[in-house]
Amino acid sequence: MTAVVSEAIDEVRGVLDRAGDSIVVGGRPGPAAGGDLIETFDPATGDAIASIAAGTAEDVDRAVAAATRALGPWQELSPAARGRFLYDIASLIEENAQELATLETLDNGKPLTESMYLDVSIAAEVFRYYAGWCTKLSGQTVPISPPVGNFFTYTLREPLGVVGLIVPWNFPLLIASWKLAPALAAGNSVVLKPSEMTSLTALRLAELANEAGLPAGVVNLVTGFGQTAGQALIEHPGVAKISFTGSTATGQKIVAASAPSLKKLTLELGGKSANIVFPDADLAGAAQGALAAIFLNQGQVCCAGSRLFVHRSVHDEFVGELASAAGAIQLGHGLVDGTEMGPLISGAQRERVEGYLASGTDEGATLVCGGVRPNGELTPGNFLTPAVFTDVRDDMRIAREEIFGPVLTVLAFDDEDEVVRRANDSEFGLAAGLWTSDVKRSHRVAHRLQAGTVWVNQYNMLDPAAPFGGYKASGYGRDLGEESLIGFTQTKSVWVGLD
Ligand code: NDP
Secondary structure, X not given: OOHXXXXXXXXXXHHHHOHHHOXXXXXXXXXXXXXXXXXXXXXXXXXXXXXXXXXXXXXXXXXXXXXXXXXXXXXXOOHHHHHHHHHHHHHHHHHOHHHHHHHHHHHHOOOHHHHHHHHHHHHHHHHHHHHHHOOOOOOOEEOOOOOOOOEEEEEEEEXXXXXXXXXXXXXXXXXXXXXXXXXXXXXXXXXXXXXOOOOHHHHHHHHHHHHOOOOOXXXXXXXXXXXXXXXXXXXXXXXXXXXXXXXHHHHHHHHHHHOOOOOEEEEEOOOOOEEEEOOOOOHHHHHHHHHHHHHHHHHOOOOOOOEEEEEHHHHHHHHHHHHHHHHXXXXXXXXXXXXXXXXXXXXXXHHHHHXXXXXXXXXXXXXXXXXXXXXXXXXXXXXXXXXXXXXXXXOOHHHHOOOOOOEEEEXXXXXXXXXXHHHHOOOEEOEEEEEOOOHHHHHXXXXXXXXXXXXXXXXXXXXXXXXXXXXXXOEEOOEOHHHHHHHOEEEEXXXXXXX
């Protein structure tokens, strides 16, 4: 382990040492009911860095009970008072930014600059955005036309109650914040279940919510495995809604498991997003954008631009540039200066990605660069060099399935209608990108693409105000924006007889 990593571990030692008490119920941290622990690893070194509590159904039960008790005190607060708590959480995230970013990089592997300027800083902005919404969430007066009588009819936007938030390992703090902030702004109490591979920033977030002075039990945390803690949360009759981000397969399981209690669901699932380069684009900018679109976070991004469609007239030149830029990406420990790409989250995830690399070659695609485990000091980590495939057909597995790793598949196209049809020929519809200098084409194609987000001449831009979520098998409901807030409410119509 290098000096920089051991120094960073020392800086966050306090959090690592208390990770075994990561079941936060009613404001109090403690161990899991069964006392079991799960080791969490630095994916860049393979070293265990902490052990978190392996929550059980009993822990979920206690958390839901605490959250239910907290609903009264939370909802009795004025909207402005609730908003002040959210502003305070935003400030606390910023005050603890260095610690949160270090924890995220140690636990997930992403470069520290990404943890700092993407995950942590947007998490704070998300809380600030929804803090402002607390005083603006309102119903409507309804202009009704009754056959008899006079009525004054209006709607109320009410919270759902206790909501369960299940978040993945690729953006642990950020996605937790995407869900926690609107759930709280709308007046709900929550039970948060992070991935067992990356629970450290969720623990810190729950601590910061308590430090901000939220009534005990408004924010509860149950760490542990999906099949135990997650499943118990989904099946719990006291939980009104599950907001989930993760794989499409797990999303399908959640739909089935939540059916008996008819829970409301927001599902942000997998993707196989098309990124289209037209020949009239600024090609240098598009190449940079295409690389960032796929290789951010080691390709472990639900909206990754993993299917790159390049116009045949510029294809060879473009691929040449891509491959040399991909080959120059600096792999390393996320805490080391100059690292541009970290390791994959786990050995299992790397093997899964390698399975796709093998299938691409078997099915006749050409691996132009990358896809190998680097040697030397990176050997113990889950590193994989950024890979680019050409000669890809639409029916290949690498062009259809979510790989969730640093693998770009490049497909050639000839005209606009054709590329729109092929881009839309996917079970997924999370995001898409297009690169062109023709303003008419940009809007025309954006309107035709079946995706929840379309980026033009850029990729991966996010803002708390812009809704994010998928078409088709990429899920339903939206994170971020007003839509996420509305998704954490239910509408009541009130009829007042005036005669
Ligand atoms: P999952 O979708 O299985 O995990 C996401 C979250 O769901 C985690 O908190 C997980 O907990 C939890 N979970 C898992 N099973 C259940 C269940 N039965 N009930 C309730 N909660 C559950 O992703 P994986 O980590 O298994 O990754 C597998 C693949 O999923 C990746 O290779 C990638 O393709 C895809 N993926 C997609 C994401 C996206 O944003 N689109 C995000 C993450 C993964 P725990 O981890 O503790 O088991």
